[in-house]
Structures are given as structure tokens and as C-alpha cells.
Amino acid sequence: MGVTITEKILAVHSGRDIVKPGELINCEIDTVMCHDVTTTPAIDMLEKNDITKVFDPERVVIMPDHFIPNKDIKSAEMVARIRRWAQAQGITNFYDIGRHGVCHALLPEQGYVTPGKTIVCGDSHTCTHGALGAFSTGIGSTDLAATLATGKLWFKVPESMLFVISGQLPDGVYAKDIILKIIGLIGVDGALYRAMEFCGEVIDELSVEGRMTICNMAIEAGAKTGVINPDAKTLEYVSSRSAASFTVYRSDSDAVYSRTMEVDVSGLEPVVALPHLPGNVKFAREVNDIPVDQAYLGSCTNGRIEDLRVAAQILKNRTVAHGTRMIVVPATTEIWKQANREGLLDIFMSAGATVSTPTCGACLGGYMGILAAGERCISSTNRNFVGRMGSPQSEVYLASPATVAASAITGKITDPRQYL
Amino acid sequence: MEGKAHVYKKDHINTDEIIPARYLNSDQESELAMHAMEDLDVDFIKKVKAGDFIVSGADFGCGSSREHAVWALRGAGIRAVIANSFARIFYRNCINNGFLAIECQDAVGKVKNDDLLKIDLTDGKIVNLTRQQTYQFQPLPGFAREIIEAGGLMEKIKKELK
Ligand code: SF4
Numbered sequence: 001m002g003v004t005i006t007e008k009i010l011a012v013h014s015g016r017d018i019v020k021p022g023e024l025i026n027c028e029i030d031t032v033m034c035h036d037v038t039t040t041p042a043i044d045m046l047e048k049n050d051i052t053k054v055f056d057p058e059r060v061v062i063m064p065d066h067f068i069p070n071k072d073i074k075s076a077e078m079v080a081r082i083r084r085w086a087q088a089q090g091i092t093n094f095y096d097i098g099r100h101g102v103c104h105a106l107l108p109e110q111g112y113v114t115p116g117k118t119i120v121c122g123d124s125h126t127c128t129h130g131a132l133g134a135f136s137t138g139i140g141s142t143d144l145a146a147t148l149a150t151g152k153l154w155f156k157v158p159e160s161m162l163f164v165i166s167g168q169l170p171d172g173v174y175a176k177d178i179i180l181k182i183i184g185l186i187g188v189d190g191a192l193y194r195a196m197e198f199c200g201e202v203i204d205e206l207s208v209e210g211r212m213t214i215c216n217m218a219i220e221a222g223a224k225t226g227v228i229n230p231d232a233k234t235l236e237y238v239s240s241r242s243a244a245s246f247t248v249y250r251s252d253s254d255a256v257y258s259r260t261m262e263v264d265v266s267g268l269e270p271v272v273a274l275p276h277l278p279g280n281v282k283f284a285r286e287v288n289d290i291p292v293d294q295a296y297l298g299s300c301t302n303g304r305i306e307d308l309r310v311a312a313q314i315l316k317n318r319t320v321a322h323g324t325r326m327i328v329v330p331a332t333t334e335i336w337k338q339a340n341r342e343g344l345l346d347i348f349m350s351a352g353a354t355v356s357t358p359t360c361g362a363c364l365g366g367y368m369g370i371l372a373a374g375e376r377c378i379s380s381t382n383r384n385f386v387g388r389m390g391s392p393q394s395e396v397y398l399a400s401p402a403t404v405a406a407s408a409i410t411g412k413i414t415d416p417r418q419y420l
Numbered sequence: 421m422e423g424k425a426h427v428y429k430k431d432h433i434n435t436d437e438i439i440p441a442r443y444l445n446s447d448q449e450s451e452l453a454m455h456a457m458e459d460l461d462v463d464f465i466k467k468v469k470a471g472d473f474i475v476s477g478a479d480f481g482c483g484s485s486r487e488h489a490v491w492a493l494r495g496a497g498i499r500a501v502i503a504n505s506f507a508r509i510f511y512r513n514c515i516n517n518g519f520l521a522i523e524c525q526d527a528v529g530k531v532k533n534d535d536l537l538k539i540d541l542t543d544g545k546i547v548n549l550t551r552q553q554t555y556q557f558q559p560l561p562g563f564a565r566e567i568i569e570a571g572g573l574m575e576k577i578k579k580e581l582k
Contacts, residue, residue: 024563041447041487049578067445074445124485124509138509140487141447142516142573149577154563188432189479193508222482224508277432364441364484385436385483392440392459 002252004160005229006195009135009249013118021159021258029059030117032147035103036064038122040078041141043085046149054089055151061093061112062086063103066360071367101332101358104128104216104300108208109332111242115230116249120147125300125382127218130195131211132238133230133248138219158224159258160195160251165202167266172417174310175210176302176380176400178202179217180271182263184281192222194258197251202265203228208237209304216301217382220278270415272378273398276386284403284415292397294377295320295353295408296389298329299363302380302401305335311405312344314419315351321411326353327369333358353408365389371396378407421539422549423471423499425531426464433460433476434483435510439492441484452488453495470497473539475531477503480521481510490517500539502546504528515564516573522546524557 003011003018011018014025034042039062046052054060062082067075086094095106104125107113115133120126122144129136139153147153163182183190196218203211211228218226228234229250238246272287274280297303297311308330320326328348330336336358339345345355362369363381371377371390376397379389384396397413406416437460439452446452457464474493480503481489490513493501500520514521522539527546531537535550544559560568570576 024561037444038485038487044447045574049574051578051581072445078445122485122487124483126485138485140485140490140509140513140516142487143512146516146573146577149581188482189505189507192479192505222479222507364444365436366441366444383436383483385434387440387459388436 001256002254004195004197004251004255004257005133005227005249006135006160006197006225007157009116009118010155010157019157021157023157025155025157026152027118027155029120029147029151029153031112031119032060032144033103033107033119033121033126034060034062034082034144035066035121035123036068036075036079036082037066038141038144039082042122042145042148043081045142045145051149054091054148057090059151060091060148061107062091063095063101063106065100065102066364067366068100068359069097069357099333101335102300102303102360105303105331105335108132108212109241109334114238114242114244114246115234116247120153124219125216127223127225128212128216128300130225130227131208131215132234133228135225135227137225158193158195160197161191162257162260163196163198164260164262165198165200165265166262167202167264169202169205169265170268172270172402172420173265173268174400174402175206175213177268177271178265179214180273180278180281180398181268183217183221183279186221188220188277188279189222191218194223196221196223196226198226198228204231207306208233209306213301217278220382270400270403270417272403272413273384275384275395275397278382278384278398284399284413287413288415289412291376291412292324292378292407293375294369294371295324295326295404296362296369296377296379296381297327297401297404298331299360299381300331301382303329303331303335305338307380307401308335308339308344311401312347314402314405314416315353315409316347318351318409320352320408324408324411326408327362328353328355329361330358362389378404378413380404421471421499423473423537424469425473425475425533425535425537426467427475427531427533428460429477431477432479432482435481435486435489436483438481438489439486444486444488447488447491449491449495452492456492456496465496468496468498471499472497473537474498474501475528476501477528478505480506482507485509487513487517490514490519494519502527515567518568518572522557524555527555530555
């Protein structure tokens with residue numbers, strides 16, 4: 001009987017020939033990514049337990065992003081501490097201001113994600129990197145401290161669910177719409193503890209960036225990770241960014257899944273996830289009378305160059321509605337520069353939007369775009385929980401960059417197809 | 421282990437509700453505790469006494485990986501969360517901190533707010549002293565119990581590294 005890509009990667013990294021769902025394993029970790037919020041507690045734990053050296057400074061990558069540039073004195077102290085610690089540990093993979101960006105966009109962009117790797121980070125959206133055929137999952141600070149100390153971490157081998165995405169993706173419908181649709185179908189705990197594996201002709205057609213958008217939101221269905229078997233596109237993306245050697249694993253054709261679900265997207269339309277769960281999915285046209293105070297384009301889900309291009313195409317020679325504000329946050333410094341070269345930033349500014357430096361910022365209600373009580377935001381991010389982007393009395397509607405841009409123009413939730 | 425139940429009969433209580441992101445610039449348990457469950461129930465911190473329990477629905481702790489959620493609850497005095505099911509990272513974080521996350525659907529269905537509960541870990545039993553009921557739960561898997569018995573994952577690792 002065949003095995004899945006996830007089982008293959010976990011077996012190799014725990015020194016076994018084969019692992020089965022449900023088994024507890026101690027797994028070698030290839031790359032540990034650290035950001036600002038969850039790392040200081042891990043450093044505290046290491047120090048408290050007299051663990052003075054990380055397992056391998058070369059395998060640690062530090063990317064402060066949540067409150068970067070520093071939001072306030074406390075966050076400044078937090079990053080200062082991480083900077084001192086990294087220096088003392090000899091960790092040179094440190095992405096400070098000027099090279100900074102949202103960690104899940106920056107890690108693959110800078111070539112740290114290659115197929116077959118195991119990657120952890122103290123952040124739930126670490127599942128993003130499975131888009132390149134890696135095993136990648138979010139952990140807490142104690143897990144982070146343990147991994148930094150030993151290079152290993154305990155896991156229960158997850159069952160895998162297979163999502164076969166078939167049909168032809170209509171114009172104006174994007175990777176974000178696909179994953180929101182799936183979460184709407186299976187619910188926010190529909191993949192609890194499991195690996196969500198995506199395949200099919202639509203996935204093959206998607207860019208690597210679009211695949212990242214899909215895997216990024218696996219956690220919003222409760223999954224341990226999202227994963228896509230590497231293909232020629234993956235290898236091209238990786239080889240242009242990394243000189244490291246790697247092994248490609250793919251699921252066997254007779255691999256065992258706890259559930260297989262076929263999703264035909266031929267009839268899909270642009271969707272919006274209504275407050276306060278990513279699974280509250282409706283077609284954009286069904287809710288097109290809802291006014292929005294803010295339109296937010298950014299984050300590890302949809303702050304990549306492709307996303308900015310789609311939004312800019314819609315906003316070109318148009319303006320953001322009076323009474324609505326639009327905030328554009330390119331996810332990394334490289335994306336910012338690229339968008340600048342292509343004239344996208346100019347399109348946004350001319351339309352009356354503002355463009356910020358890369359940061360997580362408002363995505364998690366940190367700063368740079370916080371909502372007041374009673375305000376509504378249409379956002380290309382991944383969570384619309386109560387208070388996620390500000391006041392507990394505010395509302396977040398999740399959508400694709402195209403829908404965010406179209407909604408900014410009209411000042412209410414809008415199906416983007418009329419602007420294509 | 422004896423304490424009062426604070427019942428939140430809701431599924432998918434997420435980490436933003438347990439501790440909003442605006443307070444994540446601190447990792448001090450006492451500071452986080454002041455804002456525990458704030459966006460769900462502003463009076464939470466006033467109601468809770470040391471040793472109390474939270475009883476809730478399915479998928480408790482979904483959302484972000486912030487361990488601050490566990491620390492905020494523990495800082496507020498919560499001894500254990502009893503729920504229908506837990507989100508994955510929150511569950512790991514509980515075990516790694518030696519904090520109790522107990523899956524027990526029977527209890528969730530029957531416990532009412534302010535009931536006095538007693539938890540017996542070895543037998544996998546929750547006794548409702550107010551209503552004279554007993555609920556069974558699956559004791560934690562061996563590996564998780566090892567971590568909890570060591571006093572958390574870091575303690576366990578420290579011993580192993582020696
Ligand atoms: S962009 Fe938002 S979801 Fe992504 S890592 Fe930052 S805070 Fe988390």
C-alpha cells in the first residue's frame with residue numbers, strides 16, 4: 001500500500017522506513033524560523049534551563065515581522081533582545097529592517113524552503129511552505145525552545161486528506177476563492193490534526209504563489225499542514241532561489257487518505273468569508289450591499305507580487321471610494337521593490353490608497369490599520385475572528401485581492417468581475 | 421483538584437478571544453492574565469479563582485500558535501480546560517506547559533456554570549460535586565503524560581540533554 005508525501009518526509013526525518021498515521025515520532029527539523037512575538041518566550045525558556053547554545057545556528061532563520069518596524073517600546077525591546085541573542089548565538093540569517101518581510105512570504109522567497117524539508121516556526125501559518133512539497137507546521141514557544149535546543153520535535157503522524165481540485169478556474173476567481181470555498185465546505189475544524197494535500201489540474205495550473213495561498217489557510221480548517229506534490233514549477237521556483245541540494249518526495253498513486261474530496265471549481269465565483277469565521281463563505285454578489293470602511297491588501301496569504309498585480313490592474317485609472325480607505329502592504333522588501341519597478345505602487349497611490357512598508361501590522365490587529373468599533377474591513381488576510389484587526393466590535397470580511405480592490409472602488413463588497 | 425466550572429458553551433473559541441493580539445507585546449503571565457478571555461467576557465478575570473476550570477465546546481483554542489493563550493489562562497488561575505475537542509497547536513502548547521486539556525464530551529453536555537468539579541487524572545474521572553455526577557475521559561497518551569510528569573517539555577529535554 002502506498003504512502004503520502006507527508007508520511008515519506010516524516011519517516012526519513014525520524015530514521016524510519018515507514019511511519020503510520022497516529023504514531024508518535026521524534027522528528028529531525030531542517031529549518032527553524034523565528035519571528036518577534038513567539039521567540040522571546042522561547043529564549044527565556046532556554047536561558048532558564050541553562051541551555052546556552054542552539055543546535056545549529058545555520059539552520060535557524062530569524063524574521064521579525066509582527067510589530068515591525070517597532071510598534072512601541074515593548075515590541076522594540078522584544079526585537080532588541082532577539083537581535084542580541086542571535087548575535088551571541090552566531091545566527092546570521094537575520095532579516096532586519098531593509099530586508100524585512102512577513103515571515104511566510106520571506107522564507108520561500110529567500111530560498112530557505114526546498115522540497116522534502118521539515119520546517120517549523122512559532123506561527124500557525126507555517127503550513128504555507130507545504131506548497132513547495134515540504135513538511136511545515138506551526139508550533140508554540142515551548143516547542144520552539146525545544147527545537148532550538150535539540151533540532152528535534154515530537155509529532156503525531158497526521159492522517160492525510162486529499163483535495164482534488166478539478167475543472168477550469170473562471171476569470172476573476174483565484175486561489176483564495178478556492179481555499180475559502182473548501183473551508184466553507186468542510187468547516188473550520190474539518191481537517192483537525194490532519195494534513196491537507198491538494199492536487200488536480202487546477203493546482204497544476206496555479207503559480208507557486210497561488211499554491212502558497214492555498215496551503216497558508218490549511219490551518220483555518222484546523223489542519224496540521226497543507227501540502228502539494230512538487231512539479232516542474234516548484235523546481236523552477238526553488239532553483240532560482242537556492243543552491244542547496246534536496247530530495248523530492250511525492251505521494252504514491254495508491255497512498256491512503258482518511259478522506260478524498262473532489263472540488264470542481266468550474267462554477268466557482270468570487271467568495272467572501274463573513275465574520276467571524278473563515279468558514280462563513282458566501283458569494284461576493286450575495287453580500288454586495290455591505291459597505292466597507294477599510295480595504296486591506298497584504299499578509300502572508302495574499303501580499304505577494306501576483307496579488308499586487310491583480311489589485312493594481314483593477315485599480316488602474318480608478319479611485320478608492322470616498323469614505324473608504326485602502327491600505328496596501330507588500331509582504332516583503334523584494335516584493336515592495338518589484339511592485340515599485342512595475343509601477344504598481346504608483347497605481348495604488350494614484351487611486352487614493354496608501355502603501356506601507358512590509359509588516360504583519362494590522363493583519364493581527366497590531367497596528368498600521370486598526371479598526372474602530374462598528375467598522376468593517378474587507379481584507380486579503382486569513383482570519384476574521386472577533387477583534388482580529390482591532391475593536392471587538394469591528395468586522396473583517398476575507399476575500400481575494402481582486403475582490404478587495406473592487407470593493408475599495410465601490411466602498412462596498414463587490415464582485416470583481418465587473419472590473420476585469 | 422477541585423474548582424468551579426466556568427462554562428462557555430460555544431465551539432471554536434479562538435486564541436484571539438483567549439488573549440487578543442494587542443497584548444502580545446508582553447509574555448508576562450500576570451499581565452496576560454488581566455486580559456484573558458476579554459473579548460468574549462470582560463468580567464472573566466473578576467470571576468475566576470485559582471484552581472477553577474473552563475468548560476467549552478469543540479475546537480477550543482483554534483487560531484494562532486500563541487502560547488500566550490495558555491499562559492493567560494494559567495495566569496488567571498485556570499487549572500484545566502475541559503472541552504469537546506481542542507485545536508492542534510493549543511493542545512500541544514497545553515501538554516508542553518504541563519497544563520491540562522481534557523477532552524470529555526459527557527462533561528461538556530452536563531456541567532452548568534458555577535458547578536463544583538473534581539478531576540481525578542489517574543482514573544480519568546471528573547466528579548461534579550454540585551450535581552453528584554461522574555464523567556469519564558480518556559487519560560492522556562503515555563508520551564503526553566511523560567511530558568506533564570516531567571513538569572513540561574523543557575524540563576524533559578533538560579534532563580535528556582544532561
Ligand atoms: S501576515 Fe497575518 S497571518 Fe501572516 S504571519 Fe503575519 S500576522 Fe500571521
